[in-house]
Amino acid sequence: MSTARTAPESGPTQSALPLAGLRVLELGHYIAGPFATRLLADMGAEVVKVEPPEGDPIRGWGSKAQGHPVWFSIHGRNKLSVTLDLKNPRDKARLVKLAARADALVENFRPGYLERIGLGPEVLQAENPRLVIARVSGYGQDGPYRDKPAFGAIGEAMGGLRHLTANPGQTELPPPRCGISISDDLAGMYAAMAVVSACWGRDRAGQEGRGRIIDINLVDSVMSLMEGMLPEYGLTGKIRQPAGAAIPTAAPTNTYPCADGKxxxxxxxxxxxxxxxxxxxxxxxxxxxxxxxxxxxxxxxxxxxxxxxxxxxxxxxxxxxxxxxxxxxxxxxxLYDIRDIAEDPHFRARDSVMTVQDPLIGPVLHPAAPFRFDGVAPRDMVRWTGPAAGAHNARVFGEWLGEEAEA
Amino acid sequence: MSTARTAPESGPTQSALPLAGLRVLELGHYIAGPFATRLLADMGAEVVKVEPPEGDPIRGWGSKAQGHPVWFSIHGRNKLSVTLDLKNPRDKARLVKLAARADALVENFRPGYLERIGLGPEVLQAENPRLVIARVSGYGQDGPYRDKPAFGAIGEAMGGLRHLTANPGQTELPPPRCGISISDDLAGMYAAMAVVSACWGRDRAGQEGRGRIIDINLVDSVMSLMEGMLPEYGLTGKIRQPAGAAIPTAAPTNTYPCADGKxxxxxxxxxxxxxxxxxxxxxxxxxxxxxxxxxxxxxxxxxxxxxxxxxxxxxxxxxxxxxxxxxxxxxxxxLYDIRDIAEDPHFRARDSVMTVQDPLIGPVLHPAAPFRFDGVAPRDMVRWTGPAAGAHNARVFGEWLGEEAEA
Known part of the structure; x- marks a missing residue:
């Protein structure tokens, strides 16, 4: 079991991670933005999650233990949490100062929101031209659907995934969801890789390197996985149809019912x-x-x-x-359910599933980071578990902004 | 329509991309490894895809036009292709020399294969200690299932996704696949972000920076998206069950049948x-x-x-x-099918779907890169389309290895 760490320290474990020294601000909520920064945090980035005083609303989702949301133990791990009220001028000024000290910022507000509250990219980059800014939205920062409300299910639908996730010719039951927030996850993953890429290019350019502004969205992220369907449709008019659990061009390959209902x-x-x-x-x-x-x-x-x-x-x-x-x-x-995953000997042997000590809720199961680096044990990549909202206000406002602790 | 470019040139377009100057070797086949490098190539990396003389077997998949596979127009875009016979000592020596000049190498052979043919990480890093090596496999480089054959469908099954992609209580029809190679795609995306992160950390460390060896696999990649299910199961024993197209905690939100069968x-x-x-x-x-x-x-x-x-x-x-x-x-x-995607005015207005001139097969539809960087048009991120196998042998063996062109 990993040792409990409420107040993370820089140390040999952290500096062994590839992104040690990368400072990232998260202005995120729910899934896509926070998932991007969690992946960066797993790789060693110093991520400061900026939450409203009442916390990211995702803290209200799903099961709780000791009053704390269990998903957030994973979703917020390896991050520092600070609370700011972005309608308050003092806190807005703090955010600009934090951004001035960061390598990158990830946000997933609706397009135009940051500009409306006076925290658009031009404001943030005026203080820090090297700041990389990744913007994650439903449909992108421009185009006719820009202002439509973004829902994960609609990203799946418009991106083409839901049409294909179905049994052929079956009309009584709707095509099911993947059961997870796949379009948010994909967008978050693209945001993480684009942020690091922009930082690599910027730092390679030296002092003249500027921060990129990156546009990532749910529907393009899903649509990017449609294999060869676009050129095929354009050239032949063929529209790929769902094939259920089978693969039409290979047999036998399918999914079969067993005596226990699995x-x-x-x-x-x-x-x-x-x-x-x-x-x-x-x-x-x-x-x-x-x-x-x-x-x-x-x-x-x-x-x-x-x-x-x-x-x-x-x-x-x-x-x-x-x-x-x-x-x-x-x-x-x-088809593994979560118990099969939790009990699988391969996942356990590799610490892909591990018990971690969460200071807020006790021992909990975590998945390992999905990438491993030689010389770094999976357990060392879970440096700490998701903190309470604002747990690191004093530390971050002190270390990053030089503020004296308030009495 | 983008202009046709068979022989890519370095120029202002390329250097505006964040990964311009990053050299990546791909020892990949099928989907996961090649998808990782395509994402890096879309961001401007110089990717050399190493194929066997007969070409990556994925060139045999799906629709063809003018004898060329249409998916490869996308799957191989922005890459240089060279052919090497890794059983031939001269070509093996060439591969080691190419690796000596690369920032990173991405491979998705079965675990142990590269070692067996004398091209393991220790051989490659002996020539180039700064080489980042990403290894993509079904189950990871160690653990009891390491040597099991890897199939995308099995990654979905063991990673927990297929169990959740189903209609509740429905037992006559199997849970459908997503209809795309989602587990390969996820692993490729994690590989791309881990490679760039390792390069950022290495280059930040300066001359003493060493190349990491990265382990990515299909089942962990899928399992990483299981939200809060692991801690929830560990703490409460609850096993998340599929909910079809509905969300059990919100109503009404579902998917409904229409008059045209959509x-x-x-x-x-x-x-x-x-x-x-x-x-x-x-x-x-x-x-x-x-x-x-x-x-x-x-x-x-x-x-x-x-x-x-x-x-x-x-x-x-x-x-x-x-x-x-x-x-x-x-x-x-x-639920958009590929025609809906191809014809959608938002995708078209943003060039998320665009017609590209492929010198091998003529005008084809491509999806844009799933990330945008300010100042770079989506069309400029499709620098060229997937080349024929070995199309860049002379160029790469000349520029990278200093070989004279053969008569």
């Missing part, structure tokens, strides 16, 4: 794997069937193969079916 | 928006119903509200229903 995802479509799979389910005659000799034939008869595999998976709990197929080297995985 | 995603759950929504669908009495006065009451009666909204959406094509709701400021979006 599902097993199986990728059995190469010639050799297909033979082993048919043996494992007790249908060797299908492996020998000339209709099934190659992928094209198997695709043409995918329904028959899927029915045969499902008839077998229905007789076993998902874990047992997975073990049986893995024993003969057929790639597969049951 | 779907409309509607976020109508705030008090004010709810009233406008009920007016628009001709059910003002529901807005006045005391049972529906707050979100808690609406959640308790979500089925009734969803039925009322669906009864209205079924009477209209999705586009008309969207227009009607947007006219009264109710956030919504039909």
């Amino acid at each position: 599902w097993l995802c199986v990728a059995g479509n190469s010639d050799l794997i297909f033979r082993r799979l048919m043996g494992a389910i007790g249908r060797p005659e299908l492996a020998a069937d000339p209709r099934m000799a190659d992928n094209a034939g198997r695709c043409a008869n995918a329904a028959e193969l899927d029915a045969a595999i499902a008839a077998w998976t229905r007789t076993l709990p998902a874990k047992d079916a997975q073990d049986a197929l893995e024993a003969v080297d057929v790639p597969c995985s049951r | 779907w409309l995603c509607v976020a109508g759950n705030s008090d004010l928006i709810f009233r406008r929504l009920m007016g628009a669908i001709g059910r003002p009495e529901l807005a006045a119903d005391p049972r529906m006065a707050d979100n808690a009451g609406r959640c308790a009666n979500a089925a009734e509200l969803d039925a009322a909204i669906a009864a209205w959406t079924r009477t209209l094509p999705a586009k008309d229903a969207q227009d009607a709701l947007e006219a009264v400021d109710v956030p919504c979006s039909r």
